[in-house]
Amino acid sequence: MDEKFEHGSLDLAHFIMNDIKFAQGENLLKCVQCGMCTSACPGAQHSDYNPRDMIEYILEGDNSIIESEDIWNCFYCYTCHSICPVGNSPCQANQVLKQIAIDEGIADEHLRPFLGFGDSFLNHGMGGIPQNFFKEMREDIGEDWWEFKNHLDDVRTQLGLGPVYPDDDSIEEISTILVKCGFKDRVEKIREIKDYEK
Amino acid sequence: MVSDNLKVGVFICKCGGNISDVIDIERVKESIDADVIEEYTNLCSINGRKIIRDKVIGDELDRVVIAACSTQSHLKTFQAYVQPLNPYLMDMANIREQCSWVHSTTDDDFNQKATDKVITLINASIGKVSKSEPVDPIVVQTPNSAAVVGGGISGMSAALSLGKQGIKTYLIEESPSIGGHMAKIGKVFSPVKIAEECGLCLLNPVLNDVVWNENIEVMTNSKVVKANRRAGSFNLLVETKPRYVDSEKCLSCGDCVDVCDKLIPNDWNDGLTNRKAIYKPFAQCYPDSYVIDIDNCDKCGDCKRECKMDAISFRRENEMIPLEVGSVILATGHKLFDPDLRPEYGYSRFKDVITQSELGRILGVNGPTKGKFQCLSNGEVPKNVVMIQCVGSRDDTPNGHKYCSKVCCMVALKNANIIKHKYPDTNIIICYTDIRTPGMFEKYYKHAQASGIRLVRGRPGEVGKKDGHLVVRVEDTVKREFKELDADMVVLSTAIEPSEGTNEIAKIFDVSQSEDNFIKEANPKIKPVTTDIQGAFVAGTAQDPKDITDSILQATASASKVSEIVSNGIEIEPFIADVDYEICDLCGECIEVCKYKSMSIEKDRIFIDPMSCSGCGNCIAKCDKNAISINGNIDEMIFSTIDGILKDKKPGEKRIIAFLDDIGYTAADNIGINRLSYPESIHIIKVISVNRVMPKHIIHALKTGADGIFIGEYPGDLLYDEIEHNMKKIRREIEMNNMNPERLAFSKVYIPYFSGLARKFIEFDSKIDEINDLAK
Structure with missing residues (x-):
């Protein structure tokens, strides 16, 4: 696939190191494949995702990792990042890989679960936890969280703070920007993908 | 420029092509003015000595210039080769590290600019020696005595070697007994034998020799609190804490222990057992007597009443003892990484997660279980043992150490072997990243594999508990398989790090520490026991992680260094x-x-x-x-060196003079050694201190044709701030002489940061180009 990265070279590694999402610099190259990341990775325990292996693909210059379905099982808990003995960050490298896949248009279906974030920007003018996560979060975190969430504005008023969301004019402005820059079109295009099953 | 009656000989070294591949030696010989000009492939060789000596004697030379490598590599050699000429009537022009190695060959011909520079550098040296005066190195005699700080295997070995060489030695140990970590190791591995030997059995003869050597005075419960370097000696102040038990009277009967009701975790057993407030550190300790841990004693007096020898007295004060010694050996050792800094391994959460050191105590016949191998939680023999390597070593995360602790692979294999031999039914897995068993240790590694010890290549992420037993979560990276290894006991191979004593003593003696806080050698490659303080040496794990054998090697090497000083004094540059x-x-x-x-x-x-x-x-x-x-007519020598550099300057040619002291000069050498480059216009003059370069020198250089002056100073030098401040004054003076003050550059220099110095040379060179363009 991608001609940008010559197969078998360090092109992909250097691309990741120079990406703003990756803050660990040349530590990426210092990986000794000890596997501590995979040992502690919740994604690895419940799927075929393997952060150590992913880094090895990058260092080998094997670009097929960009198309791998497995990399989408990382949800950025940052455990690998915090324990890596050489100061590498597999999860940040993972973010760059995903971005490459998204930019190449081969990952639209993986973006569907995140549509709620896009809607939140369009409808409320700011990022927030998408509604489709509420049910599970209510079960996981508990009723207190649900109570708190539903009465957030009351709490804020008591604390002398303004409402959480921007006012309607601001939302309108943000929405206009998002429409003009093509963000809305992109969201709608992803929504059209029918064959995505959770 | 040389006074008529001085005969000067110039000897040019080709350095086997290192110099002559880049420099046109023939043209150099044609261009310089001297009474004798010789060239040779290797001037530093024995043949080179013959050439130099024959000419010095035969042609009655008064001054000699050696155009060769850096003074750092062969100054002493050539000072000896010019005998009977006084060594300070010879100067070395550095045409290798600071010329042929930094200026590359052009396509097929020699580098002509670099050849010009060689001529200039030789002229500078001729100028310098024409003003030099014969001086003799100063030799400072030191007292025939030494202090060894730290009474572990390194300190004891060093003290013993010194004592046997007739040097009065004070062995200063902070704890109540000498012996150090080795006393509690139990079994030790040996480099050749595929067997484990009894540590204490090897240690005891050394300990006895130390005790019985009449030149050694053992000072326990003592620490150095102050140290001053004065001429050839160190003045130390040693604080000795009272033992509260008179070693002369104490019979070691132990009656006092029975009546003491305080319980304190016993260091010697890594806190796995308790001891009393009055105790003996270990059975074979020296001095062989009891001691009171006064911080944990409530002074009830029961022990005093019980003692039939009346050896105990609470009315004792700390004592301050001044010592004057010629040299010191720092052997203050290491401690182990705190496993709680890696909470994912659950050291404090799970009783059966222990360290290799604790396992060593459990396996020791003199340990808490009398050598019975068992879990601390239930006293049962573990069926499954998992060892985790590199805990705190090779670890870039906060509190971790980047280095490899060097001994842990062997320690883990040793303990695994000991278990496997006595308890063949116990399964042992070592989780490793790389097994490092260099040299003969490889045989021991194979032996361990043959004993049935299993190795999993992967660094565990977590130790947890599942269905009532421990599990080690690790990826078997070879099989690409996530595993949960069942374990009854998990053993952590913790890193070696500098002890608190090592950190304290480095500050007291003002010796440099490495980035990892170990005591730093003057040169890790060729001066492995010397510190940057004259007469202070380092041995053992105070310097870096190492095993017992390496510690003894370094200890005896440092004792030899002390002996050199005792025999010959310390030779100092006479300037x-x-x-x-x-x-x-x-x-x-x-x-x-x-x-x-x-x-x-x-x-x-x-x-x-x-x-x-x-x-x-x-x-x-x-x-x-x-x-x-x-001493040494330095002022005049700087003037004449400047004149030599600016001699025969052609129109349009650019010559920049860089004044560097020892540190800057070494950094400049490192540019050459690492084959980086900078412009040929840079000419380096080595000075004893850049403070000796006066405004008059700088003005003179600029007035007589220097395009720029570069002054480099190490920021750690005590004069740095003053010199930096002086630069402003000198710049004003340059301006008053109608010259651009920007022609003077001042810069920090560091030995390791040679690439920075090269970059600064390049930047200054192009800045001078701009100034020259403006001036046109």
Whole structure:
């Protein structure tokens, strides 16, 4: 696939190191494949995702990792990042890989679960936890969280703070920007993908 | 430029092509003016010595210039080769590290610019030697005594070697007994034998030899609290804490222990057992007597009443003991990484997660379980043991150490072997990243594999509990398989790190520490036991992680270094301050201004400590009576070196002079050694201290054709701030002489940061181009 990265070279590694999402610099190259990341990775325990292996693909210059379905099982808990003995960050490298896949248009279906974030920007003018996560979060975190969430504005008023969301004019402005820059079109295009099953 | 009656010989070294591949030697020979000009492939060889010596004697040379490598590599060699000429009538032009190695060959011909530079550098050296005076190196005799700080295997070995060489030695140990970590190791691995040997059995003869050697005075419960370097000796202040038990009277009967009801975790068993407030560190300890841990004692007096020998007294004070010794050996050792800093391994959460050191105690016949191998939680023999390597080593995360602790692979294999031999039914897995068993240790590694020890290549992420037993979560990276290894006992191979004593002693003696806080050697490659303080040496794990054998090697090596000083004194470069007592009126201004604290009044005279005087010349400037001078005619030598560099300067040619002291000069050498490059216009002059480069020198150089002056100074030098401040004054003076003050550059230099120095040379060179363009 991608001609940008010559197969078998360090092109992909250097691309990741120079990406703003990756803050660990040349530590990426210092990986000794000890596997501590995979040992502690919740994604690895419940799927075929393997952060150590992913880094090895990058260092080998094997670009097929960009198309791998497995990399989408990382949800950025940052455990690998915090324990890596050489100061590498597999999860940040993972973010760059995903971005490459998204930019190449081969990952639209993986973006569907995140549509709620896009809607939140369009409808409320700011990022927030998408509604489709509420049910599970209510079960996981508990009723207190649900109570708190539903009465957030009351709490804020008591604390002398303004409402959480921007006012309607601001939302309108943000929405206009998002429409003009093509963000809305992109969201709608992803929504059209029918064959995505959770 | 050389006075008519001085005969100068120039010897050019080709360095087997290192120099002659880049430099046109023939053209150099044609271009310089000297009485004798010789070239040779390897001047530093025995044949080279013959060539130099024959010419010095046969042609009655008065001065010699050796155009070859850096003074760092062969100054002493050539000082010896020019004999019977005084060594300071010879100068080395550095045409390798600072010329042929930094200026590359052009396509097929020699590098002509670099060849010009060689001619210039040789002229500079001819200029310098024409003003040099014969001086003799100063030799400072030191007392025939030494202090060894730290009573572990390194300190004991060093002390023993010193004692046997007839050197009065004080062995200073902070804890109540000498012996160190080795006393509690139990079994030790040996490099050749595929067997484990009894550590204490190897240690005891050394300990006894130390105790019985009449030249060694063992000072336990003692620590160095102050140290001053003074001429050839160290003045130490040692604080000795009372034992509260008189070692002479104590019979070691142990009756006192029975009546003491305080329980304190026993260090010697890594806290796995308790001891009393009155205790003996271990059975074979020295001094062989009880001691009271006064911080944990409530002074009830029961032990005192019980003691039939009346050996106990609570009325004892700390004692301050001054010592004067010629040399010191720092052997203050290591401690182990705190496993709680890696909470994912659950050291404090799970009783059966232990360290290798604790396992060593459990396996030791003199340990808490009398050698019975068992889990701490239930006393049962573990069926499954998992060992985790690199805990705190090879670890870039906070609190971790980047280095490899060097011994843990062997320690883990050793303990695994001991278990496997006695308990063949116990399964042992070692989780590793790389097994490092260099040299003969490889045989031991194979032996461990043959015993049935399993190795999993992967660094565990977590130790947890599942269905009532421990699990180690690890990826088997070879099989690409996530595993949960069942374990009854998990053993952590914790890193070796500098002890608190090592950190303290480095500060007390003002010796440099590495980035990992170990005591730093003067040169890790070729001066492995010398510190950057003259007469202070380092041995054992105070310097870096190492095993017992390496510790003993370094200890005996450092003892040899002390012996060298005792036999021959310390030789010092003679370019230090000298006071004319006829003129001096003891006003003491020089003492105030000396940043190196080398001046004092002794017996109604200014005394200059030759060890600490750097020859910076600060005192000269301060002395109204002009009573102080510096040996060696330095001022004139700087002028004549400048003149040599600027001789025959062609129109349009650019010559920049860089003044560097020892540190800057070494950094410049490193540029060459690492084959980086900078412009040919840079000509380096080595000075004793950049403080000796006066405004008059700089103005003179600029007026007579220098395009720029670069001054480099190590920021750690005591004079740095002062010199930096002086630069402003000199720039104003340059301006008053109608020249661009930007032609003077001042920069920090560091030995390891040679690439930075190269970059600064390049930047300054192009800045001078701009200034020259403006001036047109």
